Amino acid sequence: MSRDYYELLGVSRDADAAELKKAYRRLAMKYHPDRNDAPDAEERFKEVTEAWEVLRDPGKRDLYDRYGEAGVRRGGGGEAPFSGFGSFSDAFDVFMREFGGGSFGSEGFGGGFGDMFTQASPNQLRRGSTLKVSVNITLEEAAKGAKRSLRISVLEHCERCEATGAEPGTEAITCETCRGAGELRMVQRSMLGQFVSVRPCAHCGGEGTRVAAECVDCRRSGRVRVERSIEIEIPAGISSDDYLKLRGRGNVGLRGGPPGDLIVGVEVDPHDRFERRGDDLLLDLPITFSQAALGVEMEVPTILGQARLSVPEGIQAGQVLRLRGQGMPKLRAAGRGDQLVRVHTWTPSGLSRRQRESLESLREIEDAPPEPRRGEDPSFWERVKAAFTA
Incomplete structure (x- = not known):
């Protein structure tokens, strides 16, 4: 179905180049898929870009005014036929050529709409x-x-x-200083040749245009x-x-x-019970001497609730047990980390008479702890001996 390019851009048939450019810029920004999630946004973007590409060219516009869309499709009077845009990247190249200072095909358009403007x-x-x-x-x-x-x-x-x-009803005008270039070039000649320095135009802030009347809300x-x-x-x-x-x-x-x-x-x-180590969680668990010596089955807290832990007999203070899959979920992969349970032997204070008698009996028959081996912390064994002799 034939489309009216003027209607697509929302301008009259006698609109000048500045009106066409302003209308296209507004609609292209509105319908760009990176800023508009509507299902038809990409198609609308291509349509307004096609309308702009025809109406901005005096030759193509003249053909369109006389023969409609068929005129620019076939070409005439020596004009090359216009085939429209088959892909989004073609239409985006037109937008970037007009407003972005270069051509970026589909390979360059991978980081989102805003990334095209970082340089x-x-x-x-x-x-x-x-x-x-x-x-x-x-x-x-x-x-x-x-x-x-x-x-x-x-x-x-x-x-x-x-x-x-610009205040509604007024338009931006071309900067008189840089004549729309947005930059000023200074040529210096020396014995070594000619040097060209480029700097942004201070009059327009490097934009190439300036407003005749500032918008009262945004102040330009x-x-x-x-x-x-x-x-x-x-x-x-x-x-x-x-x-x-x-x-x-x-x-x-x-x-x-x-x-x-x-x-x-x-x-x-920070948590008052758990220490995070990557995807694993560490829990310090105090147990009694008898539990450490004889072993015990007990419930321990996890980040998910409660879990059953089997403490083997003869476990030493500082030894770490592992609860598989009871840690933190992996952020970028399936599964969970583990919960590590570090055992600490709790030494009671303020013994009752019965407790003291039991420990005295144990001291008479217990074996001496082994001597520390190379690489082990002697203070650890001192702490163990102190627990038995207190």
Whole structure:
């Protein structure tokens, strides 16, 4: 079905080049798939780009005005036929050629809409800055995942001027100093040859245009600061070394520039029972001398609840037992870490008469502990002897 290019851009048939460019820029920013999740956004982007590519060229526009879409498809009067856009990257190349200072095919378009502007030429759209916030969660929330509602202050496009920076009813004009280039070149000649230095135009801030009347809301910047609430999902297994990157949720750029990202740093609060070691959790477990000597089956706490632990007889203080799959979930893989249980022999104080008599009887028949071997901490054996002789 034949489409009306003027209607697609929302301009009259006698619109001049500046009106066409402004309309195309606004619609291309609106329908770019990286900024618009609608199913038809990519198709709409290609349609408005096709309309712009025809109407911006005086020859093609003349053919279109006389013969409609069929005229530019066939070509005429020596004009090359226009075949439209078969892919999104073709249409994106047109957008970048006009506003981005270069051509980027599908291979270069891998990091999102805003990444194309990180090495911008002086007069192209500039990506907005990245916002950074932090959020604290408990170890239990890190183990199960959590949701948070954050209140952030962010720069967004000014609705009054549609991010142009100009008061409605007025338009940006070409900078008289740099004549729209956005930069000034200075040529210096010396014995070694000619040197050219390039610097942004101070009159227009390197944009190539300036507004005749500033927007009263944004004061020429094309953006205003607003308070926004955002919902974030924190995945299970996250640690204090990780962060969340929300693409396109940061500050927008000046005068229609794409938004930067929002970085959410996560801090997991220390736990009063567990020590985190990667995906494993360490629990210090005090047991009595008789439990250490005879062994015991007991319930121990885990981040998931309770688990049954078998303490073998003759276990030594400081020995570590392992509960498989009872630790933290792995953030980027299936499965969970382990829970490590480090055993400590608890020495009672304030013995009752019966307890003292029992320990006295034990002392008469017990064996002496072995001498420390090379590499072992002698103080450890001293602590063991002190526990038996107290």
